[in-house]
Amino acid sequence: MQSSQAPTLSASYFDGTNGRARPVTLQVEGDQLLVHGENFHLSVPLRKVQWPERTRYGLRVAHFTEGGSVQCAEAAAWDDWSSRSGRGDSLVVTMQQSWRWVMASALALVLLLVAIQQWGLPVAARAVVAVTPLSVDSKLGETSLAAIDEHLMRPSRLAAAEQARLREAFAKAVGAMPAGSVPSWQLVFRRSRIGPNAFALPGGTMVMTDELVELVGRDDKVITAVLAHELGHVRHRHGLRMLVQVTALGGLAAMVVGDFSTVLAGVPVLLGQASYSRDAEREADQESVRILKAAGISPAVMVTLFERIAAKKNDEKKDAGKAGQSGRASEDGKPGETLPDQDSWLGIAFASHPADVERVRFFMDAAAER
Numbered sequence: 001m002q003s004s005q006a007p008t009l010s011a012s013y014f015d016g017t018n019g020r021a022r023p024v025t026l027q028v029e030g031d032q033l034l035v036h037g038e039n040f041h042l043s044v045p046l047r048k049v050q051w052p053e054r055t056r057y058g059l060r061v062a063h064f065t066e067g068g069s070v071q072c073a074e075a076a077a078w079d080d081w082s083s084r085s086g087r088g089d090s091l092v093v094t095m096q097q098s099w100r101w102v103m104a105s106a107l108a109l110v111l112l113l114v115a116i117q118q119w120g121l122p123v124a125a126r127a128v129v130a131v132t133p134l135s136v137d138s139k140l141g142e143t144s145l146a147a148i149d150e151h152l153m154r155p156s157r158l159a160a161a162e163q164a165r166l167r168e169a170f171a172k173a174v175g176a177m178p179a180g181s182v183p184s185w186q187l188v189f190r191r192s193r194i195g196p197n198a199f200a201l202p203g204g205t206m207v208m209t210d211e212l213v214e215l216v217g218r219d220d221k222v223i224t225a226v227l228a229h230e231l232g233h234v235r236h237r238h239g240l241r242m243l244v245q246v247t248a249l250g251g252l253a254a255m256v257v258g259d260f261s262t263v264l265a266g267v268p269v270l271l272g273q274a275s276y277s278r279d280a281e282r283e284a285d286q287e288s289v290r291i292l293k294a295a296g297i298s299p300a301v302m303v304t305l306f307e308r309i310a311a312k313k314n315d316e317k318k319d320a321g322k323a324g325q326s327g328r329a330s331e332d333g334k335p336g337e338t339l340p341d342q343d344s345w346l347g348i349a350f351a352s353h354p355a356d357v358e359r360v361r362f363f364m365d366a367a368a369e370r
């Protein structure tokens with residue numbers, strides 16, 4: 001007997017002992033699933049029905065815990081009957097099925113991470129760095145320099161006297177700063193694969209490439225300006241702050257995504273790949289101007305440097321274009337000795353981030369002020 005109001009669905013019944021399908025109609029009445037066939041009636045309590053997962057396509061099969069099952073090849077008809085019978089899907093299932101919901105969740109996650117990185121993490125990272133002993137910076141710096149020396153840098157070809165002259169020029173400039181306002185530092189020179197560049201490691205070791213010294217014609221004022229900028233990164237402990245920020249963000253993403261291995265694997269290359277925030281660069285530029293002014297050097301020297309770096313990059317682009325047109329391979333022919341575009345990958349290095357209009361104007365304005 002079918003009751004009149006409850007929606008029905010045509011399905012097949014299997015009793016679980018033989019493979020024979022019986023045509024039946026299904027109805028939900030109260031807390032019972034009624035299965036009607038020809039000369040056959042079955043009433044199964046709903047709690048003893050294992051309802052099918054609602055996948056998008058395919059056969060719908062409901063198993064009875066005490067044996068037997070019903071199935072329906074028309075998924076849409078089943079779903080329609082199921083929901084009209086008051087068996088709406090749980091909220092989670094509904095959401096999982098909606099690609100819109102999936103997209104929205106993914107977007108929300110990205111926005112959350114961006115927001116934390118933009119506003120929450122920098123603040124948190126500052127706090128973490130403030131309570132971290134300076135010895136941690138030094139240790140990180142040592143480890144990084146060892147790795148850099150092994151993979152990227154060669155010993156400098158600058159004469160020892162020349163190195164000493166540049167070191168003294170910078171020491172003199174820094175010496176004009178109020179006592180205690182300058183972190184401890186050391187300056188090393190290296191021949192590099194990253195072209196004319198300079199960077200500071202956590203702990204105060206600053207690395208300057210021979211190529212940068214050559215690019216500025218060994219001008220100690222310009223070199224002092226670059227080093228003063230790098231010393232700003234050291235003073236504000238930007239290296240450690242960035243590591244804290246990037247690893248914390250990675251950790252958060254890992255918690256959400258459930259994969260920690262990527263975070264751990266990433267730590268050694270972070271210093272190479274990440275770059276300082278614009279705020280950090282601004283702070284370093286301000287420090288540079290402070291030192292230059294204390295030393296009586298015009299901040300305009302920095303603009304000269306920006307121009308030289310830009311001109312060099314332009315030349316390289318032109319050369320690369322010519323080589324491409326004539327189809328020539330690199331002439332020195334030693335693989336491993338040449339790495340095109342080397343200067344762009346070391347994110348924390350001076351020449352790796354572009355000198356935009358804002359930075360140029362900052363140094364021009366500083367030079368114009370008395």
Ligand SMILES: [Zn+2]
Nearest residue numbers: 233281284350
């Ligand atoms: Zn910088």
